Amino acid sequence: xxxxxxxxxxxxARQSQVKVETVRYYEQSGLLPNPPRTDGxxxxxxxxxxxxxxxxxxCRELGFSMKEIRGLLDLVDGRKYTCGEVRSLTLEHAADVxxxxxxxxxLERTLMRIASECEGGAVPKCPIIDVLFxxxxxxxxxxx
Amino acid sequence: xxxxxxxxxxxxARQSQVKVETVRYYEQSGLLPNPPRTDGxxxxxxxxxxxxxxxxxxCRELGFSMKEIRGLLDLVDGRKYTCGEVRSLTLEHAADVxxxxxxxxxLERTLMRIASECEGGAVPKCPIIDVLFxxxxxxxxxxx
DNA sequence: GTAAAAGCTCCAGTTGCTATAGATTCAAGA
DNA sequence: TCTTGAATCTATAGCAACTGGAGCTTTTAC
Numbered sequence: 066x067x068x069x070x071x072x073x074x075x076x077x078a079r080q081s082q083v084k085v086e087t088v089r090y091y092e093q094s095g096l097l098p099n100p101p102r103t104d105g106x107x108x109x110x111x112x113x114x115x116x117x118x119x120x121x122x123x124c125r126e127l128g129f130s131m132k133e134i135r136g137l138l139d140l141v142d143g144r145k146y147t148c149g150e151v152r153s154l155t156l157e158h159a160a161d162v163x164x165x166x167x168x169x170x171x172l173e174r175t176l177m178r179i180a181s182e183c184e185g186g187a188v189p190k191c192p193i194i195d196v197l198f199x200x201x202x203x204x205x206x207x208x209x
Numbered sequence: 210x211x212x213x214x215x216x217x218x219x220x221x222a223r224q225s226q227v228k229v230e231t232v233r234y235y236e237q238s239g240l241l242p243n244p245p246r247t248d249g250x251x252x253x254x255x256x257x258x259x260x261x262x263x264x265x266x267x268c269r270e271l272g273f274s275m276k277e278i279r280g281l282l283d284l285v286d287g288r289k290y291t292c293g294e295v296r297s298l299t300l301e302h303a304a305d306v307x308x309x310x311x312x313x314x315x316l317e318r319t320l321m322r323i324a325s326e327c328e329g330g331a332v333p334k335c336p337i338i339d340v341l342f343x344x345x346x347x348x349x350x351x352x353x
Numbered sequence: 354g355t356a357a358a359a360g361c362t363c364c365a366g367t368t369g370c371t372a373t374a375g376a377t378t379c380a381a382g383a
Numbered sequence: 384t385c386t387t388g389a390a391t392c393t394a395t396a397g398c399a400a401c402t403g404g405a406g407c408t409t410t411t412a413c
Contacts, residue, residue: 116342117342119342120341120342123341124341126316127316127319127320128313128316137338141338146335146338147335148327148328148334148335148336148337151327151335151337151338152324152327152335152337155320155323155324155337156320156324158320159317159320159321159324162313162316162317162320163317165313166310166313166314166317169272169306169309169310169313170310172271172272172306173303173306173307173310175271176271176299176300176302176303176306177303179299180296180299180300180303183292183295183296184292187291187292187293190292191290191291191292191295191296192292193292193295193296193299194281194285194290194295197264197267197268198260198261198263198264
């Protein structure tokens with residue numbers, strides 16, 4: 066059978082859509098295992114590395130922190146993870162995301178509200194600034 | 210008339226609801242002017258500083274970056290800002306926030322979708338992990 | 354053989370803080 | 384006035400999650 070395919074760091078980066086520097090950074094922070102090296106010291110990756118890196122990239126795209134990803138990978142690496150564990154991490158994260166969305170919605174409402182208070186002309190005085198400077202006004206809701 | 214009221218950094222922090230260290234940080238990064246000092250070197254603030262600091266805190270709560278706040282303060286400091294300028298910065302920022310919300314919504318959808326694919330039992334194998342590892346699957350929409 | 358491309362390490366910078374350590378200063382009570 | 388104890392001072396390092404550069408070596412292609 067054929068020799069398993071290997072990749073230089075550049076090729077790996079291209080395939081995974083992760084920048085070269087970021088690959089090295091992930092290695093340094095322990096998300097990606099140290100690959101073997103050529104005699105000259107260049108990193109040599111395999112399909113396994115590629116898959117893992119894509120996994121990491123996707124998790125990042127889904128907004129998981131590196132810490133959370135480390136958690137997921139630990140589960141996977143231990144090979145003793147259960148579907149329930151993974152699912153609950155995912156749902157927790159989804160709840161975080163929902164909270165963030167709610168916060169941003171409130172934010173947007175406030176921004177639009179204060180923006181609507183001025184006509185935006187060439188007047189050298191702006192109610193937005195006044196609102197932000199004045200101590201009496203309350204901008205946001207309580208929680209936060 | 211009475212001597213204008215002054216505040217130590219701790220009092221200022223309490224009034225503005227910004228931490229002491231953060232106040233010093235804002236000074237260092239040029240958002241807050243260097244206040245006069247006592248003979249011993251302690252900072253002495255006035256009402257003006259307090260107002261400015263509250264302004265900064267509110268902008269941060271509204272999600273403005275320090276750079277954006279610097280922009281707003283520059284306008285204010287120049288005293289030549291127009292309502293239109295401030296309004297347009299605010300609307301731009303609101304657009305950013307909307308984009309962020311849209312991204313997070315997509316994210317949440319994806320998370321819920323993949324979470325729904327497993328029953329969450331004690332099974333030592335999880336479709337979420339599979340989806341994230343498999344190369345064929347597309348998780349997110351194009352734009353991003 | 355040579356030259357360009359790709360890789361190497363190390364380190365600094367980004368944003369918006371937070372948190373020490375160790376020295377000093379200030380305010381209030383005895 | 385002296386003496387605590389709280390507040391403040393500076394300087395520095397750390398967090399996340401990268402990104403970029405300098406200055407070198409290795410690999411690859413012609």
